[in-house]
Amino acid sequence: MKNTTTERRNERGSKNIPTTDSTPPTDFIRQVIEEDLKTNRYGGRVHTRFPPEPNGYLHIGHAKAICIDFGIAEDYGGLCNLRFDDTNPIKEESEYVEAIKEDVRWLGFDWGDREFYASDYFEQLYEYAVQLIKKGKAYVCDLSPDEIREYRGTITERGKDSPYRNRSIEENLDLFERMRAGEFEEGSHVLRAKIDMTHPNLLMRDPIMYRIIHATHHRTGDKWCIYPTYDFAHGQSDSIEGITHSLCSLEFEVHRPLYDWYLDALEIYHPQQIEFARLNLSHTVLRKRRLRPLVEEGYVSGWDDPRMPTLSGLRRRGCPPEAIRDFCNRTGIAKSDNLVDISLLEYCVRQDLNKRAPRVMAVLNPLRVVIDNYPEDKVEELDADNNPEDPSMGTRKIPFSRVIYIEREDFMEDPPKKYFRLAPGREVRLKHAYYITCVDVVKDERTGEVIELHCTYDPESRGGWAPDGRKVRGTLHWVSAIHSLEAEVRLYDHLFVKADPEDVEEGSDFKAALNPNSLETLTSCRVEPSLAGAAPGSRYQFLRKGYFCVDPDSTDGKLVFNRTVSLRDTWAKIQKAQKNS
RNA sequence: UGGGCGGUGGCCAAGCGGUAAGGCACGGGCCUUUGGAGCCUGUAUGCGUAGGUUCAAAUCCUACCCGCCCAGCCA
Numbered sequence: 235m236k237n238t239t240t241e242r243r244n245e246r247g248s249k250n251i252p253t254t255d256s257t258p259p260t261d262f263i264r265q266v267i268e269e270d271l272k273t274n275r276y277g278g279r280v281h282t283r284f285p286p287e288p289n290g291y292l293h294i295g296h297a298k299a300i301c302i303d304f305g306i307a308e309d310y311g312g313l314c315n316l317r318f319d320d321t322n323p324i325k326e327e328s329e330y331v332e333a334i335k336e337d338v339r340w341l342g343f344d345w346g347d348r349e350f351y352a353s354d355y356f357e358q359l360y361e362y363a364v365q366l367i368k369k370g371k372a373y374v375c376d377l378s379p380d381e382i383r384e385y386r387g388t389i390t391e392r393g394k395d396s397p398y399r400n401r402s403i404e405e406n407l408d409l410f411e412r413m414r415a416g417e418f419e420e421g422s423h424v425l426r427a428k429i430d431m432t433h434p435n436l437l438m439r440d441p442i443m444y445r446i447i448h449a450t451h452h453r454t455g456d457k458w459c460i461y462p463t464y465d466f467a468h469g470q471s472d473s474i475e476g477i478t479h480s481l482c483s484l485e486f487e488v489h490r491p492l493y494d495w496y497l498d499a500l501e502i503y504h505p506q507q508i509e510f511a512r513l514n515l516s517h518t519v520l521r522k523r524r525l526r527p528l529v530e531e532g533y534v535s536g537w538d539d540p541r542m543p544t545l546s547g548l549r550r551r552g553c554p555p556e557a558i559r560d561f562c563n564r565t566g567i568a569k570s571d572n573l574v575d576i577s578l579l580e581y582c583v584r585q586d587l588n589k590r591a592p593r594v595m596a597v598l599n600p601l602r603v604v605i606d607n608y609p610e611d612k613v614e615e616l617d618a619d620n621n622p623e624d625p626s627m628g629t630r631k632i633p634f635s636r637v638i639y640i641e642r643e644d645f646m647e648d649p650p651k652k653y654f655r656l657a658p659g660r661e662v663r664l665k666h667a668y669y670i671t672c673v674d675v676v677k678d679e680r681t682g683e684v685i686e687l688h689c690t691y692d693p694e695s696r697g698g699w700a701p702d703g704r705k706v707r708g709t710l711h712w713v714s715a716i717h718s719l720e721a722e723v724r725l726y727d728h729l730f731v732k733a734d735p736e737d738v739e740e741g742s743d744f745k746a747a748l749n750p751n752s753l754e755t756l757t758s759c760r761v762e763p764s765l766a767g768a769a770p771g772s773r774y775q776f777l778r779k780g781y782f783c784v785d786p787d788s789t790d791g792k793l794v795f796n797r798t799v800s801l802r803d804t805w806a807k808i809q810k811a812q813k814n815s
Numbered sequence: 816u817g818g819g820c821g822g823u824g825g826c827c828a829a830g831c832g833g834u835a836a837g838g839c840a841c842g843g844g845c846c847u848u849u850g851g852a853g854c855c856u857g858u859a860u861g862c863g864u865a866g867g868u869u870c871a872a873a874u875c876c877u878a879c880c881c882g883c884c885c886a887g888c889c890a
Contacts, residue, residue: 260829260830261828261829265831285890286890287889287890289889289890319890321889321890322889322890324889325889325890379887379888382888383886383887386886387886388817388886389816389817389818389885389886390816390817391817391886392817393886420888421888423888424888433818434817434818434819435817435818435819435885436817436818436885436886437885437886438818439886442887442888444888445888446888447888461888463887463888463889463890464889464890465890468890484819484820484821484883484884485883485884485885485890486884486890487819487820487884487885488818488819488820488884488885489885490819491819509820511821511883516826522890564827564828564838564839565827565828565838566827566828566829566838567828568821568827568828569820569821570820570821570822570827570828570882570883571821571822571882571883572826572827572828573826573827574826574827574839575825575826575827575839575840577826577839577840578826578827578838578839578840580839581838581839581840582839584851584852588851588852589852593849593851622847622848622849622851622852623852623853652850654850655850663848664848665848665849666848697848698848699848706848707850708850709847709848709849709850710849711849733826775849775851777849777851778849778850778851779849779851780851801849801850801851801852802850802851802852803850803851804850804851805850806850807850808850
């Protein structure tokens with residue numbers, strides 16, 4: 235019996251969730267849903283919704299919520315609505331609506347024609363409010379904001395009734411109508427639910443349902459000057475849409491009794507709210523209130539700065555949406571506070587890109603190498619595979635000539651143990667090309683800096699194999715000097731040096747943990763000629779260096795790359811270990 | 816302090832009374848024309864603490880400790 239639900243989930247779930255884990259997710263939300271399905275609580279329906287407020291850009295924390303909301307609906311053959319919770323005209327803008335839609339689509343989810351807005355329900359919500367007034371369950375209160383706070387009491391002291399609590403139904407109806415008509419100033423009146431000013435849950439102490447805001451709404455314009463609060467709009471919006479499972483984050487747990495109260499008082503369809511812990515990611519911040527100052531105070535270049543955990547930032551960084559979904563699925567759904575290590579995200583990105591990104595050679599910090607015994611004017615076109623993980627991606631030709639560039643860090647005059655790369659007298663392989671041996675080192679007379687290497691090559695080793703079977707330890711990437719293209723490469727590191735930037739001493743704020751070296755720009759990189767004309771957004775693996783993505787800042791004359799994530803670097807670990815011992 | 820949640824290895828997270836899954840990270844090894852990828856392998860006598868119930872407890876009971884959320888006319 236249990237198998238049927240599990241199998242159904244496997245069929246649908248695995249389609250869009252490219253997790254390599256073989257075990258199907260068995261989180262507590264799905265358990266509740268399977269129970270509801272079994273008892274036929276909602277007639278076999280599963281209908282969720284993703285309800286963003288259009289007041290900022292989506293980040294990876296939202297991505298997790300999206301994966302849960304859309305993912306669960308999909309798993310059970312249900313639907314997921316996209317609903318904008320636009321009840322506060324002061325903060326919301328259409329610009330954000332568009333950006334949010336783009337991000338959700340980019341992640342790979344489809345809400346069909348079910349694009350809704352809380353503002354679609356303003357008239358209905360107003361009717362609901364009138365109903366509650368007529369039932370004697372809501373009243374217009376003239377207390378000032380300060381007074382309301384005072385009357386509410388505190389966490390340990392009970393509140394006291396507003397002097398306006400017992401107005402007649404007729405008076406309340408009249409006042410509420412006049413609120414709508416625009417007769418009053420902001421803050422002068424408010425509509426409140428009549429619940430219990432001594433309730434231990436502060437949200438039940440006569441919460442505000444409507445407030446006066448004389449502002450233009452991004453969709454309803456100037457039609458309204460009273461707006462429902464989130465608390466009064468959210469549960470009823472879910473009800474109107476026939477949502478079965480209203481999934482949200484933990485902080486709304488204490489709101490649930492209030493939503494239930496409204497729904498019961500109104501005697502309307504009742505969805506089930508289920509709360510889960512929001513995602514926290516190490517070395518970054520995931521709250522709009524934290525992200526916004528980074529943008530507005532210029533710590534980053536914008537919401538789509540590749541260091542930002544926003545979906546637009548991750549997209550520009552080169553992070554594939556599939557990797558983000560894989561990551562979200564791997565972090566699990568639970569109710570405990572968490573701080574997921576960003577290395578898991580990096581792992582998911584590498585995992586995805588390893589299979590799909592074409593390999594290419596790029597030298598980030600070029601060191602000139604002259605191959606003394608290679609003919610001056612000779613140029614060879616060598617074969618290189620585009621992705622050893624996937625032969626179907628084919629091969630390409632790369633030019634080889636007498637003068638090449640290699641990575642500066644791939645040569646050491648006095649190499650430590652376990653250093654497999656080039657050194658005086660040592661032979662290494664140039665990937666796809668020849669074995670070369672370093673015969674001379676040219677230095678700047680004044681600074682002592684190595685400025686050029688002279689090598690010889692073994693003509694017999696074309697393609698990277700020596701006919702006598704001798705082995706070399708190191709294989710280097712390289713580009714032909716005259717054929718290579720100049721490029722700018724932007725290297726990114728964690729935005730914050732601390733795993734939890736919020737965890738700072740008093741008097742200091744999260745920005746104190748900002749990583750001063752989160753961006754390093756390299757301007758004289760050399761990349762292989764096949765990259766000419768690469769489109770913004772295209773992703774590559776720079777052999778031995780990492781995954782890179784063409785930035786929109788690229789021009790016809792100069793490519794700009796963002797490093798999405800480096801390759802795992804065993805040599806760096808060995809070096810670290812050597813230093814420590 | 817009132818109310819609501821939560822506490823399983825460094826980080827996530829299964830577990831639902833029958834004797835601690837899995838992933839990331841980390842360590843060891845194999846393999847390799849990317850020090851990449853891949854493959855093999857190691858790591859909780861222990862589940863916030865202390866008692867109790869039971870043949871048997873991470874799972875049930877009791878008390879305590881710690882963390883998070885709520886006092887916006889934000890969402």
